[in-house]
Amino acid sequence: MRWRPTHAQFRAVVVAALLLGVAVLLRRPDAAVFGLPFAFLAVWGRYFRPREAPQVETELDADVLFEGQATTYRLRVAESVDPDIDLIVAALPRTPWFQYDPKQAAIAEPVSHGVVTLEVGVRSQRWGRRSLERPTVTATSAVGAYRLQVVSTGSLVVTTLPLREGFEAIDAVPRPAGLVGLHRSRRPGEGTELAGVRPFQTGDRLRRINWSVSARTQELHVTSTWSDRDTEVVILLDTGGEIGISEGIDGRSSSLDTAVRAAAAIAEHYLRNGDRVRLVDTGMLVRGVRSGSGRGHLRRILDALVHADRRGRQQDEEQLARRNRIRSDSLVLVLSPLLRQAMLGYIVTLVHSGCTVIAVDTLPPDVASVIDLEEHDSRSWPLAWRLRLLERRRDLDRLGDLGVPTVPWSGAGTLDEVLRDAARVSAAPRIRS
Amino acid sequence: MTVAEKITLWLAQVRAAGRAVLLMRLVIAFAGAVALIVPSVQAWDQVDLIPILGVPMLAATVVLPDSVLGTLFVLVVPTGWFMRGPGEVSWSLAVTAIALVIVHLATAFTAQLPSYARIHRNALQRWWLPGAVAVVLVPVVAVAAALVEGAHLPGTLLITVAALSLVTLTIWYAAGQKPAS
Numbered sequence: 001m002r003w004r005p006t007h008a009q010f011r012a013v014v015v016a017a018l019l020l021g022v023a024v025l026l027r028r029p030d031a032a033v034f035g036l037p038f039a040f041l042a043v044w045g046r047y048f049r050p051r052e053a054p055q056v057e058t059e060l061d062a063d064v065l066f067e068g069q070a071t072t073y074r075l076r077v078a079e080s081v082d083p084d085i086d087l088i089v090a091a092l093p094r095t096p097w098f099q100y101d102p103k104q105a106a107i108a109e110p111v112s113h114g115v116v117t118l119e120v121g122v123r124s125q126r127w128g129r130r131s132l133e134r135p136t137v138t139a140t141s142a143v144g145a146y147r148l149q150v151v152s153t154g155s156l157v158v159t160t161l162p163l164r165e166g167f168e169a170i171d172a173v174p175r176p177a178g179l180v181g182l183h184r185s186r187r188p189g190e191g192t193e194l195a196g197v198r199p200f201q202t203g204d205r206l207r208r209i210n211w212s213v214s215a216r217t218q219e220l221h222v223t224s225t226w227s228d229r230d231t232e233v234v235i236l237l238d239t240g241g242e243i244g245i246s247e248g249i250d251g252r253s254s255s256l257d258t259a260v261r262a263a264a265a266i267a268e269h270y271l272r273n274g275d276r277v278r279l280v281d282t283g284m285l286v287r288g289v290r291s292g293s294g295r296g297h298l299r300r301i302l303d304a305l306v307h308a309d310r311r312g313r314q315q316d317e318e319q320l321a322r323r324n325r326i327r328s329d330s331l332v333l334v335l336s337p338l339l340r341q342a343m344l345g346y347i348v349t350l351v352h353s354g355c356t357v358i359a360v361d362t363l364p365p366d367v368a369s370v371i372d373l374e375e376h377d378s379r380s381w382p383l384a385w386r387l388r389l390l391e392r393r394r395d396l397d398r399l400g401d402l403g404v405p406t407v408p409w410s411g412a413g414t415l416d417e418v419l420r421d422a423a424r425v426s427a428a429p430r431i432r433s
Numbered sequence: 434m435t436v437a438e439k440i441t442l443w444l445a446q447v448r449a450a451g452r453a454v455l456l457m458r459l460v461i462a463f464a465g466a467v468a469l470i471v472p473s474v475q476a477w478d479q480v481d482l483i484p485i486l487g488v489p490m491l492a493a494t495v496v497l498p499d500s501v502l503g504t505l506f507v508l509v510v511p512t513g514w515f516m517r518g519p520g521e522v523s524w525s526l527a528v529t530a531i532a533l534v535i536v537h538l539a540t541a542f543t544a545q546l547p548s549y550a551r552i553h554r555n556a557l558q559r560w561w562l563p564g565a566v567a568v569v570l571v572p573v574v575a576v577a578a579a580l581v582e583g584a585h586l587p588g589t590l591l592i593t594v595a596a597l598s599l600v601t602l603t604i605w606y607a608a609g610q611k612p613a614s
Contacts, residue, residue, distance in 0.1 A: 008541030011504040015537075019511060020599060029578035030518060030526050034511045036574045037534045037567040039599065044563045086559050091547050104449050104549035110556050143563050144541035 001053055001151065005045075009145040012042035045145025050084040056137050056152040060122075064159045067249040067261075070101075070123035075135060075152070077116040085111045087140045088150075090118045093133040097126040097248055098158075125248030127162035127260055129306050131155040161302045162264040195224045232278060232291055233270045234326050234355075235263045237305075238336030238343050239283035240314045244364035258362040259335040260308050262409045266333055267301045279304060280324045282336075282343060283314045288324065317345035328354030331422075333415070337363040338406070339388070344395055351402050356422050358415060359399060359406040363392075443496075449549040453556070458495050460539040465491040468510045468532035471525050475518070483513035494536070499544035507533050522579045530571045538564050 005013075019035025022028055055078040062071040075090050092105035101121030109116050122132065137150040197213050200220035208222040237259055246254040253261070267277045271293060278291040279301050289301050315323065320342065326332060332355045336343050350357050364370070368385035371378055396406050405418040434442075450458075469487045473479050490506040510533060514526065542560065546552065 006541070006544060007499055007501060007503065008537065008544060010501075011507060011537060011540075014504055015507050018508065022511075022515060026515070028515060028520050029522050029581070030514055030520055031511065032578055033522060033526055033571060033575045034514075034530050034533065037530065037570045038507075038537065040570055041534075041537065041563060041567050044566075087545065087556060089546055089550060091550065102551040104451075104547070104551075106547045106550035108546050108550045108552045108556055110553055110558055112555060112558065138545070140545040142559055143538070144545045147545065 001148065003050055003141065003146040003148045006140075006144055006147050008143070009042065009045050012038045012045065012143075012145070016042050041143055042145075045141065045143045048084045048142040049146050050082040050139070050141050050148075052082040053148055054078065054081045054085060054088065054116075054139050054150055056150050058135065058153050058156060060132075060156050060158065063157060064161065065124045066161050066163055067124060067127055069160075070099075070121055071158070073120045073122050073132060073156070075118040075120075075137065077111070079115050081111055081116065083111070084141055085139050086142050086144075087111070088116045088118065089138045089140065090120075090135045092120055092135045095130055095132055097124065097128065097130060097160075098132070099123040099125055122158070124158060124160040125250060126246065126257070127160045127264075127306055127308075129157060129159045131157045159303075159306055162260045162305050163268055163302060197221050198224050232276045232327060232330045233266070234278045234280060234291075234330045234332045235266055235301075236280045236324075236332055236334045236336070236346075237263050237282065237308070238334065238338075238340070238362075239281055239308055240340050240343065241337070243337050243339070244367055245370055252366075253364065255337040255362040255364060256308060258364070258409050259337075259360075260305050262335050262360055262362065262414075264302055264305055265411070266415075268298055271295070271298045271301075277301065278326075278330075280326070281308075282320060282346075314340075314342070317342045317349065320346045321349050326350060326353070326355055330355050332357045334359045335362055335409070337361070338396060338399075339363070339392060344399065347399060347404060348402060351404055357404045358418050358422065359396075359404055360414065361396075361406050361408045363408075365408075446548045451549060451551055453552040454543060454546060454548050454550065457539050457543045458498070461498065461536055461543065462491065462495050464532045464535035464539065465494065465506065468529050468536060471529045471532070472510065472513050472518070475525060477517050477519060479513050480516050483509060483516075487513075494540055498540045503537070503540045503544075507537060522575045524575075527572050527575045530575075531568055534564075534567050534571065538567070 016035050016039035019031045020039060023031035023035060057076045057078070059074050059076070060071055061074070062069075065071060073092065077088055087108050087110055089108045090106065092100065094100060094105055099122070101123070105120050107118045107120065109118050132155055134152050134155050137152050139148045139150055140146070197210050198221065200209065200214075200222050204222045208224070210221045210223045213221040239256060239259070242254045242256040244254040244257075245252050246257050263279065267279065270277050274293060276291045276293045277297065279289040281288055281304075289297075289304050292300070332350055334343070334347055334357060336359065338344065338359060338361055347357055347359065368382050368389070371381050399406060405421065407414055407418055465487075469484055469491065473484060487506060487509050490502055490509060493500070493502040494506050510529060514529070518526075538560065542557070
């Protein structure tokens with residue numbers, strides 16, 4: 001790695017040598033007029049030739065972002081930079097799913113006070129784990145005479161978490177299980193939600209006695225509460241294919257985009273409410289995350305979701321059932337385009353095992369209009385999709401008959417109605433055969 | 434990379450070109466045009482081959498500033514002067530020489546930058562002094578050459594020796610200089 005003369009320096013030297021030679025040998029003063037400025041520029045460039053290579057360091061302000069968030073990519077040249085270096089030019093190879101400011105991610109800064117800091121804004125447009133390639137850094141000397149390609153440090157990795165849109169659902173879960181969550185149970189018990197004031201019964205805790213009501217009525221009364229319950233929410237993520245076009249956070253979403261974003265939003269909502277959330281991937285693409293609760297668990301789920309952009313081997317219905325044993329009182333939210341028979345079969349298995357299953361349809365609404373003209377026939381492709389969607393409609397109707405509601409993902413409030421229905425159904429008396 | 438892909442890439446780079454880079458390329462084009470036009474409007478008849486060679490070389494220099502084409506262009510223009518020109522120092526000669534120096538400087542500046550780079554406003558800070566000296570050197574040398582010629586000095590041995598020494602030094606220095614890719 002050493003300073004090499006540029007075409008400009010080569011030009012100055014060659015032109016000066018030839019023209020001055022002509023001036024002397026042919027006694028042409030006009031050749032000297034042409035040649036001497038070039039000789040001066042060649043000497044100037046040579047005299048102010050830098051000797052040392054600048055040390056370049058790269059850093060990111062933040063290497064974990066949410067979709068749509070931006071950070072600053074900083075390229076710093078050390079203070080001990082050779083004063084004869086004129087410009088530092090850095091060009092960052094553009095990586096898909098990142099938006100740069102400046103747009104082309106190339107900056108030229110003069111070395112004026114010994115320190116050079118080049119900053120490029122980087123905005124992540126899609127969830128996933130991607131590396132920002134090593135920038136091409138070039139240092140140049142005075143009058144562009146010498147140039148040096150600077151080797152910078154390695155590429156930097158940016159993790160983009162899929163959590164973007166806020167998700168809210170009604171505070172109803174069909175079958176609350178534990179005793180630690182924030183959902184109100186249908187049963188009275190230890191909790192914080194006021195159920196009413198009732199006469200004292202044997203077994204009531206003394207601290208529950210409502211003294212003001214007891215004094216007024218001359219009879220002991222206690223304040224009763226609904227017990228606080230939690231539930232296990234299982235998010236079943238279908239990574240068996242990506243349908244539709246992914247254009248990042250600002251454009252259209254593929255089925256996998258919708259599923260991953262929905263999974264993150266749902267997990268965040270239920271974990272915030274104290275429930276236990278488990279993530280199951282149908283394709284070994286995202287390593288499943290065991291049931292857990294709390295902010296740390298949310299981070300575990302998000303970290304697992306960012307790996308969903310790699311292709312993985314898909315499991316069939318039997319493998320899914322064998323590998324992912326789900327408790328019968330769990331609330332299972334299936335995020336799927338609902339096109340694969342294995343997925344539909346596994347949903348039926350879950351229903352038969354007693355789980356409350358809600359299918360969230362992630363198929364893009366404009367899927368039939370997405371045509372790759374190089375691979376698809378423009379006439380038969382929409383027709384084929386129409387037939388496929390009719391078949392799918394039939395399958396979804398069958399799922400509906402089994403008690404599996406299907407809702408398209410539309411952010412906050414998507415699950416309200418179906419959760420209410422599911423809670424009502426699970427509260428109804430059952431006849432066991 | 435196929436030719437079609439290269440053209441597509443080049444067009445994309447042109448579309449994304451920054452204002453400063455475009456300005457510098459305009460400067461190359463304008464100064465190059467001056468260097469071609471001034472000799473062609475002189476009283477002496479310029480060789481027709483010079484503009485035929487010069488125009489495409491200038492266009493290529495504007496497009497590819499970091500190439501040997503700039504060197505060829507800067508050599509073609511003086512060649513026209515030597516072939517038919519009277520060999521005297523004149524203001525039109527000085528204007529052509531200044532235009533060539535500007536072509537060289539603008540090309541050198543443009544060559545070190547990607548066409549789409551955002552350039553700091555002080556990027557030319559260290560260019561003004563050598564650039565101005567090189568430009569001023571042209572009329573100074575022209576006037577000095579005219580004075581020496583007009584004075585009809587009996588012994589120009591000293592000047593010849595000095596010039597030969599300068600040429601020798603330049604050629605010695607040029608040896609082993611290989612442009613960076």
